[in-house]
Amino acid sequence: MAEGTQYRRTEQGERYDVFHTDCPARDMVDHVTSRWGVWVLIALRKNSLRFYELRESIQGISEKMLSQTLRALVQDGLVWREVEPTAPPQVTYGLTGFGQEVGEPLTELFDRITRSLSSRGEGQRRGEG
Template sequence: MAEPSDLAYDVFSRQCPSRGTLEHVTGRWGALTLGALYDSTFRFNELRRRVDGVSEKMLSQTLQALERDGLVHRDARPTNPPHVEYRLTPLGREVAERLLALIHFVESRQDEVLAARERHDAARGGR
């Protein structure tokens, strides 16, 4: 792993532009959208169904941010009605691979997390 002084950007610095990208990638909807797009290209409503619970507005904002960051490609075909598909760019695919490793790890350890929550809540008189 590179030392922080070896990197051109430092996410721990307030002015670092990588903070915004990190927020887009690790926010709930960004992470889920990138993960969903890893296996397939989706039209907007297909993606919205896949990312259960996201509103149209939030998905639209998320896709715009990820597209701006170069992680998602929007392919709009001039048909009637318009045909728009979203897919990962090569950079987005790399990011999604890392996110999916974390997602799968969290899913695989969820029993431990739930048990820890129960212990925590019981020790504090319930929630």
Template sequence: MEVSEEPKSLLADVAVAMCPSRLVLEHVTSRWGVLVLIALRERSYRFSELRRRVGGVSEKMLTQTLQTLERDGFVHRDAKPVIPPRVDYSLTGLGEEAADRIADLARWTDARVPAVQEARARYDEARREAAARSSQ
């Protein structure tokens, strides 16, 4: 079922503080969660590789993000009992589904950047004009 076909009451539930889907949505769409899911669509990564792939994320934030996504069932952590230890991260079936949806949103965002930039320019110009009028 397409999202547009969902009953309004279902979509509106995420606005309610205690809605269980709200927390999951926050995890999947968090700043680093989005980038980790998109990166893991490509292939499995070791921690250090993933950190390089997701530029700008701290070690602590990547660890927390991976733990959250693993707990929610989106990421699989495969720790191999070798020396030195090797841990690989990959998407689960649920994670692949979420990552595909996020990739669609990322593609849409990329395509709409010019429209957003135009809107920002109009907004900024209107604010400058309003400020100039109020200072007269």
């Protein structure tokens, strides 16, 4: 056990305590739940995209922030990166199996929110709400 890292015993074995500042899993949780990390995972949920396609699909993100977010998610093993040796290089990103697993609840949350907003909007248009 690493010094300063807190573990909590569970029935499945040792787990990291993400509430502890020295927890190695905390960085990954921060990357996934960051302002742009969530949007990258949701944008890649159905298919892989090139860098410029990602940038265009996530309105409001700068190239710098997209690059930083992708770098962190690739390093965490949530997103894969493929570079085609063309001029200029074409870079494609997609979710790894782990990324799909982590992104699934985010997608469910996103879908639940958009369905709720849609149904509330219909009720408000009919004068219910």
